[in-house]
Amino acid sequence: MSQAPVLELRGIDKSFGPVQVLHDVAFSVYPGEVTALVGDNGAGKSTLVKCIGGIHPMDSGEYFFAGEKVHVSGPRDAAAMGVEIVYQDLALCDNLDIVQNMFLGRERKSGLVLDEDTMEEMAAKTLAGLSVRTVKSLRQHVSSLSGGQRQTVAIAKAVLWNSKVVILDEPTAALGVAQTAQVLELVRRLADNGLAVVLISHNMNDVFAVSDRIAALYLGRMAAQVKTSEVTHSQIVELITAGRSGELGLATGNGASA
Numbered sequence: 001m002s003q004a005p006v007l008e009l010r011g012i013d014k015s016f017g018p019v020q021v022l023h024d025v026a027f028s029v030y031p032g033e034v035t036a037l038v039g040d041n042g043a044g045k046s047t048l049v050k051c052i053g054g055i056h057p058m059d060s061g062e063y064f065f066a067g068e069k070v071h072v073s074g075p076r077d078a079a080a081m082g083v084e085i086v087y088q089d090l091a092l093c094d095n096l097d098i099v100q101n102m103f104l105g106r107e108r109k110s111g112l113v114l115d116e117d118t119m120e121e122m123a124a125k126t127l128a129g130l131s132v133r134t135v136k137s138l139r140q141h142v143s144s145l146s147g148g149q150r151q152t153v154a155i156a157k158a159v160l161w162n163s164k165v166v167i168l169d170e171p172t173a174a175l176g177v178a179q180t181a182q183v184l185e186l187v188r189r190l191a192d193n194g195l196a197v198v199l200i201s202h203n204m205n206d207v208f209a210v211s212d213r214i215a216a217l218y219l220g221r222m223a224a225q226v227k228t229s230e231v232t233h234s235q236i237v238e239l240i241t242a243g244r245s246g247e248l249g250l251a252t253g254n255g256a257s258a
């Protein structure tokens with residue numbers, strides 16, 4: 001399963017004004033794996049992800065991609081490497097159809113006109129590659145989709161661009177049981193297709209159902225990054241709430257044990 005990380009951060013510090021939010025954070029994500037990023041409200045998960053996506057500049061630290069040290073100075077740099085973030089609000093346009101949403105801002109043109117056929121074909125291929133069969137027509141407006149279907153479209157949009165790392169910010173937070181199961185299956189499939197997936201989640205059932213590794217942030221420090229198969233629910237809850245787990249023998253800090 002494990003190979004070299006596709007994305008690796010070392011010694012990341014980030015402050016907003018006088019408040020330091022991330023302290024010396026190390027974080028690695030691997031191709032073909034789901035890494036769950038967990039932590040209490042305000043632990044720094046979104047800030048870390050925004051540093052990865054080039055939205056927030058890091059104050060200090062190193063960013064490696066595919067083994068090379070890189071400088072990510074904006075979202076375009078991250079996207080060019082193949083790092084995509086699917087935010088909780090999904091940023092989909094209700095009044096546009098699925099194809100239009102998937103190509104929003106990156107439309108394909110044939111001469112001066114939009115190449116609708118190619119875009120529809122690429123959208124269909126991407127959804128088929130993810131075994132998505134829940135969407136009836138690619139030309140239906142996103143406003144007519146269920147929460148799970150919208151999540152699916154947002155994820156498919158992220159993987160359309162030859163992405164290598166996909167970061168999902170609480171993709172099941174607003175979903176019911178059946179739709180959660182569908183989205184988790186999709187998350188697993190992304191990793192099985194070779195992508196590195198980062199899943200931000202507060203739901204321990206989701207985390208244990210789908211992740212290969214768990215990275216726990218506590219007050220802006222990486223309390224531990226461990227293999228899911230080697231920890232229990234209660235150890236992760238301890239890491240989230242106390243920054244340490246006695247049984248794991250890990251103290252707060254960059255204790256990457258796996």
Ligand SMILES: Nc1ncnc2c1ncn2[C@@H]1O[C@H](COP(=O)(O)OP(=O)(O)OP(=O)(O)O)[C@@H](O)[C@H]1O
Pocket residue numbers: 016019021039040041042043044045046047048
């Ligand atoms: N732009 C900002 N300016 C100032 N402080 C910020 C900014 N963004 C985040 N913070 C602060 O950084 C800390 C970490 O926030 P962050 O949103 O990264 O946590 P989180 O783990 O994603 O939390 P949640 O689970 O509630 O989304 C919080 O104390 C928050 O108030």
